[in-house]
Amino acid sequence: MGAVVCRLLGMLVLVLGFVLFALTALTAAAPAQAQPADKRIALVIGNARYPKVPLDNPENDARLIANNLRKLGFDVNEQLNVNVLQFRRALREFARRVQEDDAIAVLYYAGHGVQIDGRNYLLPVDINLRDQEEVKDESVDIEELFLSRIEKARSHPRIVILDACRDNPFAGKTRNIRSAGGLAEMGARGTLIAFASAPGAPAEDGPSGRNSVYTKHLAVEMMVPGLEVEQMFKNVRVKVLRDTRERQLPWVNTSLTSNFSFNPQRNPPPAQEQPGREAARQPQVREPAGRRFEPNELEKQLERAQRELDAGRATAPPSIPPPAPPPQPAAKPAAQPPALPAPQVAALSPPASSTTPASAARKFLDRAEVEQLLVGKTHTLKDSTAGYLMRWDMRSGGLIYYNSQSIGNASSNGSGRWELKSDGSLCARFNPVPPSRLTDARRPDDGCWYFFRDGEKLMRAGAAAPEAQPQAEIVKIQ
Known part of the structure; x- marks a missing residue:
């Protein structure tokens, strides 16, 4: 009797071991999304309910991006229709977390933004549209309140995405406001800053009740497994140019020193072409050999954007x-x-x-x-x-x-x-x-x-x- 029991126990141990081995092998082979090892944090702000100049889609845009970031493992602070005090408090707290946690950080903003005297101001919903100096006092200087505070953060990537400047909120409504069209170019060490449109140009808000053309494509591209972030923004640029018939040219300034993907993938299949890489499939055009000017980031971006646009038209008849x-x-x-x-x-x-x-x-x-x-x-x-x-x-x-x-x-x-x-x-x-x-x-x-x-x-x-x-x-x- 004892021998039979020992034999049954031995067989049970073998069966359990086989089951555990099979489960381990299936888990390793499953093409599931790789869980990021580094801490990920995000601040998402969408301002739409301006009393005098409301916008249709920033709330939808912010919700869409926040939901996608949560799926990708980000700890997301989502803020909608914030006033100036809430806006500044959220930015200060987020900058503090970036410095203390040394985490991968993403800041996304959708709403009104203006350039005054060469600096970029993001507008809270309680902005006073009367005087230029009051606008400076009652809005958010993104460089002063955020970018300047994270430059000393360590090695992790920081991504800033501004889907702003959808139109000029001051046109015909204010006095003594010399706001230039579009946002001004800016940069920060170890940071990628993505603009929905080129310096000095507006961004389209998109159909009412849906999403802006920029955020619509951004939300899709960030979910592509294994897609590196700079290639991701190139894909977005090509699609926005196509959808707007070249009226809107998304812009990127980057000083990242490491690779980053919103949706990292463990051991992606090398032989298969991954979806969402339309821009990567376009033929590449070499940079002209004779161009050697002073290192100006604006010119570098002009070169990049033109090469991508030329590549998109390479197969079209003249x-x-x-x-x-x-x-x-x-x-x-x-x-x-x-x-x-x-x-x-x-x-x-x-x-x-x-x-x-x-x-x-x-x-x-x-x-x-x-x-x-x-x-x-x-x-x-x-x-x-x-x-x-x-x-x-x-x-x-x-x-x-x-x-x-x-x-x-x-x-x-x-x-x-x-x-x-x-x-x-x-x-x-x-x-x-x-x-x-x-x-x-x-x-x-x-x-x-x-x-x-x-x-x-x-x-x-x-x-x-x-x-x-x-x-x-x-x-x-x-």
Whole structure:
């Protein structure tokens, strides 16, 4: 009897061991989401119920992002429609937690935001829309109250996401408020800052009662397993550009020193293409070899955004017919990869006879030629009299970004809108520059210009007349 009992006990132990082994193997093989080992904290704020200028979607946006972050293992503090005291208290407490816990931290804000004197202010729902100084006193300076306090935090990534500036809350409603369009560019050590739109440009709020176009795609992309955060924001940028027909260009400034994924995955299958990586599947375009300017983050972002936008259009048929061939040797087509050796000018050819007077041989470029040469590219202008340099990045959707550099190496950045007329003239109108950002570097004037070839040079003039004096020379196109 004792032998039978011992035999049964032995068999039971073997069965239990086999079951435990099978459960362990199934758990290890399951494609479940990897639980992040590091502590994760998040502050999510959505302000919509402004008494005079309400917004439709920030509450929905904040709830959507907060729910997704909770699913991804974040300890989320969700705040809706906060006044100035609640806003500042929440930011101070969150900054303290980031410093003390040394955790992965995410700050998300949806609502009104404005740029005044080159600084960004997020607006509580009890903001007083009467005077500029009162706006500064009664709103939240994101750099002062948060970014400056987390720069000394240690190695974990910090992500700041601002789906703000959905329209100008001061338009026609205030006095003495010189708020520039869009938010100003800013950065912090060890931090990625994502803007729903480019510096100086507004973000769209989206259909009423739903989500903004930016947050809609952000919520989807952050759930993709194993997707690295910088690639994630590139995917969002491509989708927002597509949905808005290039009216809205999401922006990212980053100084992260480590990789980060909202939804980390343990041992992702290498042979399978993961969903949600539309931007990663696009063909990559090499950076032009001739571009070497001072390290300016705005210019770097312009390059990145243009490469991604060009990659998204790489398979589309050309929309502009090639211009009629001139009497001189044909220029190189602009559709070739932009690997231009600096400092030569792209697609420029000398006229058939160099001895012909410039005024008699002057032929102004038509609309198709200007579009082929300049649209979708960055060109560098050298002023004919003052000698300063200015770079214009002309986007296909009508946006233009400039960087002006004076003789003393001071620089000024800004944005505006361009339009190409049927007579071949290029017209541009630029956004105002905040007073604190004024330097001896010139802001470009609004106006219209014509382009012509003078030997091997491409010149810009203010009128399409043989006697018109050239105002600037285009020294580089890329």
